[in-house]
Amino acid sequence: MTDAIDELQWRGLIALSTDLDALRAELSKGPVTYYVGFDPTAPSLHIGHLVQVLAARRLQLAGHKPLALVGGATGLIGDPNPDSERKINPLETVAEWVDRLRAQIEPFLDFTGPNAATMVNNLDWTSQLSAIEFLRDIGRHFRVNRMIAKDAVSARLNSDLGINYTEFSYQILQGMDFLELFRRHGCRLQFGGSDQWGNLTAGTDLIRRVTGETVHLIATPLITDEHGKKFGKSSGGGSLWLDPAMxxxxxxxxxxxxxxxxxxxxxxxxxTFCDREEIASLEKETAERPHLRSGQRRLASSVVTLVHGSAEADAAVAAAGALFGRGDLGGLPESTLRAALSEAGLVSAPPDAPLAELMRLAGLVAGRGEARRVVTEGGAYVNNVRVTGGADDPVAASDLLHGRYLVLRRGKKTVAGVDLRAV
Structure with missing residues (x-):
């Protein structure tokens, strides 16, 4: 059986843990049941969640058994943010989001064979639990002095906002999840993000108090960009969601x-699931020939393939090349073309607008006079074809891609899109 701990450590996926040597020994004895949980606080997972999803897959490939929890109960509350109060979403909304998240997670796991994955929902063991039972059987095992020491709770307690009792109780619910999965499925390991460490330890503490058993935790690091900011924030400031509609x-x-x-x-x-040899080769090529961007292209195509499939990855690669004259714009699906133009900068314009005005609206030039000069100098392109006509002429309807779009380019690298429709 693959040494899963060594693999996770090599990939930089262990930021915090309980006793790794004890966990390694337990993993070596045979399949271990483990879980990773996701709260439906949005209609989609984002790329940060993908770290946990892929970690679950890696451990399953090493021969262990995953439980993927989507929190229909904890999602009704939300774990406390350090600087803002969680929005309480309607029951129907959370139920819908549970289904959407389950559908996103399921393709990454194998639900057949001896170490088949299981989807679980913590609403199953909380919906029938009375307040008295919750306080008597679960709440009495938690010490308030330890609960208020958790980072997010402490930050809120020391702020003007404070923290409400609902959010304060979140760690009790998550701790109960680990206890229930321990009882129902023999679960002995939980994965989570390092920012969740306080909530993760609530479960191990509860299991020890109730059963006397010692179980395990692994927290993955927060992935950040080169500036130390949370990885996966798009240029517009939003998250990179796994839902293609988002x-x-x-x-x-x-x-x-x-x-x-x-x-x-x-x-x-x-x-990615690239092996050590391939990653070493890509790192070497990136260092020696950075202009090829071999590592970046492998990363991008691998992740898009994992999340959306090979056809969408191929379409993204084709679109990236086609925008800059290295492929067939007319062969791109409309959805891919529009997405690519939206990233480059897509504006709307009336269908009879002259080329010079389209270039101005698209931000390629400051005004029509500059557009005329660029056209005269041979630096203007429509759908990757150099413009040889006049800048004050409208674009022919036959040039429109999918009956409405134009790709405008100034020089080699400055690209924008225009959606020609009545505005």
Whole structure:
């Protein structure tokens, strides 16, 4: 059986843990049941959650048995943010989000065979629990002095906002999850993010108090960009979601293909299943020939393939090339073309607008006079074809991609899109 701990350590996926030597010994004896949980506080997982999903997959590939928990109960509350109060979402919304998150997680795990994965929902063991039972059987094992020492709780207690009792109780519910999975499935290991360490230890403490057993934790590190900010924030400030309707496969590809050279090796370890030899080779090539961006392209295509499938990854690669004259724009699916143009900068314009005005609206020039000069000098392109006509002429309807789009380019690298429709 693969040494899962060594693999996780090599990939930089262990930030905090309980006794790793004891866990390694337990893993070596045979399959261990473990769980990772996700709260439905949004309609989609984001790329930060992918760290946990892939960690669950890695351990399953090493022969162990995953439980994937989507928190229909904890999602009704939300773990406390250090600087803001959680929004309480309607019951129907949370139930819908549970189904959506389950559908995103399921393709990453194998639900057949001796170490088949199981999906679980903590609403199953909390919905029938009375307040008296909760306080008598679970709450009495928690010490308030330890609860208020948790980082997020402490931050809120020391702020003007304070913390409400609902959020304060979140760690009790999460601790109960580990106890219930220990009882129901023999679960002995929980994965989570390092920012959740206080909530993670609530479960191990509860199991020890109730049963006398010692179980295990592994916390993965928070993945950050080169500036130390949370990894996965798009240029617009939002998260990179796994739902293609919220973040297009092309946008995800472009974010990853622009990874700095200094980070590409680390992200290949975290977000792909490339082996050590391939990653070492990609790191070497990135250092020696950075202009090829081999590591970045491998990272981007691998992640998009994992999340959206090979067809979407191929389309993203094709779109990235086609925008800059290295492929067939007309062969791109409309959804991919629009996503690519949205990333480049997509504006709307009336269908009879002259080219010079389109260039101005797209931000390629400051005004029509500059547009005329660029066209005269041969630096303007429509759909990757150099413009040879007049800048004051409208674009022919036959040039429109999918009956509405144009790709405008100034020089080799400055690209924008126009959606020609009545505005």
């Amino acid at each position: 973040t297009s496969p092309y946008a995800l590809y472009q974010y990853l293909v622009n990874t700095p050279d200094s980070q590409v090796g680390h992200l290949l370890r975290v977000f």
